[in-house]
Amino acid sequence: MFHLLNPKKYQNWGIALDIGTAFVKAVVFEVKNGVANIKGFGFQRQRLSDMHGGVVTDIAGVVENSESALEMAAKDAGVLPYQIVMGIAGELVKGTTTTVKYQRENPKINITIEELKEIVNKIQDKSFSQAKTALVAETGHQEMDIKLVNTAIVDVRIDDYKVTNPVGFQGKTIEIGVYNAFAPNIHLSALQTIAEQLEFDLLSVAAEPYAVARAVAEEEAVDFSAIILDIGGGTSDIAIVSNGGVEGTKMFGMGGRSFTKSIADKLNIPFSQAEQLKIDYSNHQLEEGEKKSQIKDAIKDNIDVWMMGVKLMLEDFTNLDLFPSKILLCGGGSLLPEIKEILEIEKWHNIPFAKKPKVSFLHPNNIAKINDEKKLLENPQDVTPLALVNVAIDLIGSDTIIESVKSKIKGSLRR
Known part of the structure; x- marks a missing residue:
């Protein structure tokens, strides 16, 4: 270097x-x-x-x-x-938004950064306990050491009035939503x-x-809402944005490599060769024929499992009454045609969308x-x-x- x-x-x-x-x-x-x-x-x-x-x-x-x-x-x-x-x-990175209401003793005093930090620290303590409980339940490791990765104030309301920066305002009730992400140390x-x-x-x-x-x-606009799906090589990451604030993030351990392995097994070829075929297929560079048909069959074996993982993660967002009707895709794995197709035809039973979600790609x-x-x-x-x-x-x-x-x-x- x-x-x-x-x-x-x-x-x-x-x-x-x-x-x-x-x-x-x-x-x-x-x-x-x-x-x-x-x-x-x-x-x-x-x-x-x-x-x-x-x-x-x-x-x-x-x-x-x-x-x-x-x-x-x-x-x-x-x-x-x-x-x-x-x-x-x-999978073990846990992100969630916690919302609390705080009654101020003197509503006529201006809100300060110090007062906000005190509220946020209390929320972080609560979120830390929740994240550790979830990770212990998933891994079985009682002594797991976890650390705060990110924190952000995503929603603030003073006496039910939404503000972008509460510092300097007065009011009796502060409602704050704070996003916290934790990961194993x-x-x-x-x-x-x-x-x-x-x-x-x-x-x-x-x-x-x-x-x-x-x-x-x-x-985007202040009221921007969407489900963002980032499909990488080893994981699929889900983030939900509601009215410009991050509601939470979830991840599960299935990404592009799972589809590559299916192709390698189906065609009985090395992983590296299967990866190149997957990339060519995703970029529409394979001619119609037996090999392309075999790749489609191999992906079909896994796409339903991947979709089940997406739905299970969305069902974990129990704090949402309605989900955003926009799904945005990114990551190398998202280029597989079957990813967009299955999201578009899914019936979304048990997941409350206001209307059928539209699926499109994020770009730089x-x-x-x-x-x-x-x-x-x-x-x-x-x-x-x-x-x-x-x-x-x-x-x-x-x-x-x-x-x-x-x-x-x-x-x-x-x-």
């Missing part, structure tokens, strides 16, 4: 590193006037033994792959910055170790479904505050690394720690 000789000159530059099950993707960018200008992009395919279900299983292997992706991005950009933001995914520490071995300054680790939902909602131009003049990232599978860039905008180039903290608080209040 080579690094800048004059870091101060490049304090407004950063790297987003998306460590996925199938690929490591690196984006080099420069922040100017609150917009991230994309300067370089690189990627490297992961070995089957490097990751499983969105979780690092071989740190040395992932470091090697990350170096290759970073070198490619640095050649594009001409520089390699020292500040980095990384994403975390996997072993997964977070693996990412921290990777950043240390790459010799970067790790600014933040972001829950990827939250990052995507936040970045898309920021670009749907991500807020991004300028990609070189058109380096143009496909649905590039949405997640750009969402991590969006997360980094408020963190890159702050002159002081206090300024960075203030920026994060303001960003949280906006969402």
